[in-house]
Amino acid sequence: MEFFLQLLLNGIVVGSIYSLVGLGFVVIYKSTSVLNFAQGEFLVLGAYICLTLTVQYQVPFFWAFLLTLVFSALMGILTERLILRPMIGEPVISLIMVTLGLSSLLKAIIQGIWGTELRPFPDIFPAEPVRIGPLPVSQGYLISLGSVAVLLVIFTLFFKFTRSGVAMRATAFSQQVSLSMGISVKRIFALAWSIAAVVSAIGGVLLAGIRGGLDGAMAFFGLKVIPVVILGGLDSIAGAIVGGPIMGILENLAGGYLDPLVGGGAKEVAPFVILVLILTIKPYGLFGKIKIERV
Amino acid sequence: MNVRKNLAAILAAAAAAVLPAQATAQQEIKVGGIFDLTGVTSDVGKPFAQGVQDCVAVTNDAGGINGKKIKLLGADYAYKIDQARALYKKLVNDDKVVMIQGWGTGDTEALKDFVGQDKIPYFSGSFAAPLSDPSKFPYNFFVAPTYSEQLRSWLDWVKQDYAKSGGKGKPKVAFMFGDNAYGKAPIAAGKKYGAEIGVDVVDEAVLPPNFQDATSQLLTMKQKGVEYAYINVTTTGVSLVLRDAKKLGLTVKFGSNPYGFSESLVAVAGPLAEGVTGVVPHVPFGTPVPGMAVLEAAHQKYHPTDKHDAMYVRGWATCLVWVEGLRGAEKAGQLNGPGVKAAIEKLADFSTGGLAQSVTYTPTDHRPTMTTSIYQIQGGKLVKIGDYIMPRTKEWFGL
Amino acid sequence: MRCGDFRQTYADDMSLFESPLPRVLLAGFLVFLLVLPQFATTYWLDVLNRICIAIVGAVGLNVVTGYTGLISLGTAAFLAVGGFATAAMAGKAGLPFVIVIPLSGLLTAMVGLVFGIPSLRLKGLYLAVATLAAHYIVEFTVTHWDSMTGGVNGISIPPAHFAGLQLSDDRKMFYLIFPVTVGLLFFTKNLFRTKVGKAFVAIRDQDISAEVMGVNVFRYKLLSFAVSSFIVGVAGSLLAYQARIISPENFPITLAIDYLGMVIIGGLGSILGSIFGAIFITLLPEMLRLATDSMSNYWPGLMVIVAPIKMGVFGLVVILFLIFEPDGMAARWNHIKAYWKLYPFSY
Numbered sequence A: 001m002e003f004f005l006q007l008l009l010n011g012i013v014v015g016s017i018y019s020l021v022g023l024g025f026v027v028i029y030k031s032t033s034v035l036n037f038a039q040g041e042f043l044v045l046g047a048y049i050c051l052t053l054t055v056q057y058q059v060p061f062f063w064a065f066l067l068t069l070v071f072s073a074l075m076g077i078l079t080e081r082l083i084l085r086p087m088i089g090e091p092v093i094s095l096i097m098v099t100l101g102l103s104s105l106l107k108a109i110i111q112g113i114w115g116t117e118l119r120p121f122p123d124i125f126p127a128e129p130v131r132i133g134p135l136p137v138s139q140g141y142l143i144s145l146g147s148v149a150v151l152l153v154i155f156t157l158f159f160k161f162t163r164s165g166v167a168m169r170a171t172a173f174s175q176q177v178s179l180s181m182g183i184s185v186k187r188i189f190a191l192a193w194s195i196a197a198v199v200s201a202i203g204g205v206l207l208a209g210i211r212g213g214l215d216g217a218m219a220f221f222g223l224k225v226i227p228v229v230i231l232g233g234l235d236s237i238a239g240a241i242v243g244g245p246i247m248g249i250l251e252n253l254a255g256g257y258l259d260p261l262v263g264g265g266a267k268e269v270a271p272f273v274i275l276v277l278i279l280t281i282k283p284y285g286l287f288g289k290i291k292i293e294r295v
Numbered sequence B: 001m002n003v004r005k006n007l008a009a010i011l012a013a014a015a016a017a018v019l020p021a022q023a024t025a026q027q028e029i030k031v032g033g034i035f036d037l038t039g040v041t042s043d044v045g046k047p048f049a050q051g052v053q054d055c056v057a058v059t060n061d062a063g064g065i066n067g068k069k070i071k072l073l074g075a076d077y078a079y080k081i082d083q084a085r086a087l088y089k090k091l092v093n094d095d096k097v098v099m100i101q102g103w104g105t106g107d108t109e110a111l112k113d114f115v116g117q118d119k120i121p122y123f124s125g126s127f128a129a130p131l132s133d134p135s136k137f138p139y140n141f142f143v144a145p146t147y148s149e150q151l152r153s154w155l156d157w158v159k160q161d162y163a164k165s166g167g168k169g170k171p172k173v174a175f176m177f178g179d180n181a182y183g184k185a186p187i188a189a190g191k192k193y194g195a196e197i198g199v200d201v202v203d204e205a206v207l208p209p210n211f212q213d214a215t216s217q218l219l220t221m222k223q224k225g226v227e228y229a230y231i232n233v234t235t236t237g238v239s240l241v242l243r244d245a246k247k248l249g250l251t252v253k254f255g256s257n258p259y260g261f262s263e264s265l266v267a268v269a270g271p272l273a274e275g276v277t278g279v280v281p282h283v284p285f286g287t288p289v290p291g292m293a294v295l296e297a298a299h300q301k302y303h304p305t306d307k308h309d310a311m312y313v314r315g316w317a318t319c320l321v322w323v324e325g326l327r328g329a330e331k332a333g334q335l336n337g338p339g340v341k342a343a344i345e346k347l348a349d350f351s352t353g354g355l356a357q358s359v360t361y362t363p364t365d366h367r368p369t370m371t372t373s374i375y376q377i378q379g380g381k382l383v384k385i386g387d388y389i390m391p392r393t394k395e396w397f398g399l
Numbered sequence C: 001m002r003c004g005d006f007r008q009t010y011a012d013d014m015s016l017f018e019s020p021l022p023r024v025l026l027a028g029f030l031v032f033l034l035v036l037p038q039f040a041t042t043y044w045l046d047v048l049n050r051i052c053i054a055i056v057g058a059v060g061l062n063v064v065t066g067y068t069g070l071i072s073l074g075t076a077a078f079l080a081v082g083g084f085a086t087a088a089m090a091g092k093a094g095l096p097f098v099i100v101i102p103l104s105g106l107l108t109a110m111v112g113l114v115f116g117i118p119s120l121r122l123k124g125l126y127l128a129v130a131t132l133a134a135h136y137i138v139e140f141t142v143t144h145w146d147s148m149t150g151g152v153n154g155i156s157i158p159p160a161h162f163a164g165l166q167l168s169d170d171r172k173m174f175y176l177i178f179p180v181t182v183g184l185l186f187f188t189k190n191l192f193r194t195k196v197g198k199a200f201v202a203i204r205d206q207d208i209s210a211e212v213m214g215v216n217v218f219r220y221k222l223l224s225f226a227v228s229s230f231i232v233g234v235a236g237s238l239l240a241y242q243a244r245i246i247s248p249e250n251f252p253i254t255l256a257i258d259y260l261g262m263v264i265i266g267g268l269g270s271i272l273g274s275i276f277g278a279i280f281i282t283l284l285p286e287m288l289r290l291a292t293d294s295m296s297n298y299w300p301g302l303m304v305i306v307a308p309i310k311m312g313v314f315g316l317v318v319i320l321f322l323i324f325e326p327d328g329m330a331a332r333w334n335h336i337k338a339y340w341k342l343y344p345f346s347y
Helices: A002-032 A039-056 A061-087 A092-114 A139-161 A163-173 A175-180 A185-211 A216-232 A237-262 A266-281 B002-022 B042-061 B081-094 B105-118 B147-164 B187-197 B215-223 B235-248 B263-273 B292-302 B310-331 B337-344 C010-014 C020-039 C042-067 C075-092 C097-120 C124-144 C170-191 C195-205 C207-212 C217-243 C253-266 C271-298 C303-324 C329-341
Strands: A130-132 A135-137 B028-035 B069-076 B099-101 B172-178 B200-207 B228-232 B253-256 B277-279 B371-378 B381-389 C160-162 C165-167
Touching: A002 A039, A002 A135, A002 A139, A002 A163, A002 A185, A002 A216, A002 A237, A002 B215, A039 A061, A039 A092, A039 A185, A039 A216, A061 A092, A061 A185, A061 C303, A092 A216, A092 C253, A092 C303, A135 A139, A135 B235, A139 A163, A139 A185, A139 A237, A163 A175, A163 A185, A175 A185, A185 A216, A185 B235, A216 A237, A216 A266, A216 C124, A237 A266, A237 B200, A237 B215, A266 C097, A266 C124, B028 B042, B028 B081, B028 B310, B042 B069, B042 B235, B042 B292, B042 B310, B042 C303, B069 C271, B081 B099, B081 B105, B081 C042, B081 C217, B081 C271, B099 B310, B147 B187, B147 B228, B147 B253, B147 B277, B147 B371, B147 B381, B172 B187, B187 B200, B200 B215, B215 B235, B228 B235, B235 B253, B235 B263, B263 B371, B263 B381, B292 B310, B310 B337, C020 C042, C020 C170, C042 C075, C042 C170, C042 C195, C042 C217, C042 C253, C042 C271, C075 C097, C075 C124, C075 C217, C075 C253, C097 C124, C097 C160, C097 C217, C124 C253, C165 C170, C170 C217, C170 C271, C195 C207, C195 C217, C207 C217, C253 C271, C253 C303, C253 C329, C271 C303, C271 C329
Parallel strands: B028 B069, B028 B099, B172 B200, B172 B228, B228 B253, B253 B277
Antiparallel strands: A130 A135, B277 B371, B371 B381, C160 C165
């Protein structure tokens, strides 16, 4: 029983990191219908900037973190302005492909500046676990769980009550209608990209802190989270937040119960199988907006 | 038109690539290099390549091979196997290299049949035991004990340590490895040897590529009462396992392989790495051995800002061995694949100045050394705790 | 000089060649390609062979993604199925390539059918994730079915042979790969002149309308998956024959993304686009390497520094291409052709 509970709890907290990264995907998809394949590089870039500020320039961690967020916001805007804006009106698949190109470009920039070796990341989380009943949890994951909760509240309030948030929802609903209502769609897109970049930077710093070391390989996380956001529904904030823990639990249960039976490797595959089964019942994810098609 | 301009640029680049190749002098020995500088293993592949490169530069500065300069035609294949193959064909057929310095499991396994056919000595950073059997792979070489010998030696240490710490019965051991050729390479040998010497291998856990958390695997190990575990993945993975083990309060003593255990593990895992043991076939950078001075000088000269560790030493030590092979081949007037192979197979107890164990190759046995050095992290330093010498037996040959 | 639309019948409209001239030019070009290997070095032959294999794979992917509108991330998995099927049939059973290649294709088609089933309910990016699942499931199977696939260590494939003929080097392989490529290109080009191909396009453009017009959407979606994976399976088979050793490491998920890149950069729903895309994506790293190699000749030690530039240029080229020519290289080609056709009176 303790075995099961530990797996369950671990799945939830590890899943919270998936949710955090997933939020970045959803914010972009929701307002621009682009799946951003460069999300992983955004994570890595954010973490590297924070690392450089703290280690090389000796900025206290808190301020370094804030500066990282500011930088990420700027980078999000820049990305939108230079790469995405010229593509407004092009087919969605070209937009997706352009993010793949962006991912290569960012990877090269990251390797050019910081090299490929594994760099130690400052110990931002104590190694001592926190105990929930008899079950230990890493502090890093707890903080990630907390950030997800905070972000959920912020996003909910933002989309419900702020002018920009409502405008973003309107843009997601129909770009043409929003334009005719006087909403600047360009500004909304820039906003979406910078929010996503900020969320990614938070995720990147947390991930690097949990892993203790940082190298370009962390970018795989971008790809890993795609099934999570799809499970939740690509355009749903709540979906991303629920999808993460579900994926985490699936992984952990598969790892705990199936791995010993099949000789390992099920931890990676089994969640995908279940994912497809879930999707055949809910084709737009758990919370995704169901498209009603008219001819 | 843009298209035509691009075409012109490409043509110009291609011409630039072809022309200098034709202008090469006669007094050069061409050696190929297939490295991973940007791919998934670039964290260790790049320092390895730099070690090789610097060793060649230093050799050339010291007069080369009897006045002939070594020309290292190295390139990055980004751990993409089709690119490694293309690069190999270019090096062998177009550039006519006499031998190749390769890199990891990906390229070495994909090319192992070809190097035998083309008679091109191929040095790898992969130490898989089958490569040491010349009856199967006559042109493959590496400079370290095989992965299997490494694990056997570590199991010997486990047995000793268990007895020393007053354990009764058989120590319970787990193997944690990636689901790939590198991860699985020594596992079968380790299980067999464990059964022979009375070490109980109770669990095998697979760590997926790029995993983030190993809790489920470690919980299973905890249930099975594992006391020692060998983590056969690279440094990031080792560090993650150590973190999760700390979280779960496991008292398992961990060990790791040459690509998981180096100075960077200390840097990344910090106090968690304390007490971890590991196989170190190539000494940490800066170890006071006779051969280290020249490395430190080269390091200062070529890239003082880069951080270097045992991976850099590994590239350098491997290069030293084949440079000696080239010397022998040059002396015999046989600067070609078979000539270099023959010269390398004459090396007996060749010393790399303490960078690695002395190596011996014969035409029937490419196991370079049977001595495995085991280190332990003590007070944030890699400290040698012993050399484990395996008998050069027939039944372990190539396994 | 023909400048205008002279087509009067439906058959005319559907013809592959507008006039005899392109036919002659194409024949000439094919002959040129057939003679080319006699002058190419082994390295360039390898590149040429890989381009052909990439073309086959890209055309296969284009059938399902470009023509039927179903995004697939499973290309690497289907290549692996074709490759390992070839390894088993050619290596273990010793069958000749005339049997092995089509059988590998058929086997892959069957696997493709199975993974096409979710397309019954899923669309767009949601379907893409189902194909991503296909990738991981195939990878898991290939890694763990040691007796058949050699497991993680991979498996060797003997040279392709048929009736005493041994295709043991790249030059001989070219004369196998090239005709197969050309044959499949003609097959696919013609496929979209038939009822089946038109049904695919109808599904892509508007699946509900297609249903109303009497196209059995699910059946044709499955058929599209089958045809596509057949072609990709053939590419995998050729790849195995050319590589001679394959292991799961040959088929990473990034390979599937590369193929998607080929199809998009070349042009979705265009055979010519697949050809351009495959050439471009295969040749770009080689060109960049040649360029950086030549630079390292002048400044030794530069290799390590310039290595990331290669990847950066790749990304940059993709971005610039999409910004300035989002419809792909095929569209650009048609612009150029139209420009020269009417030159100098382009209005």
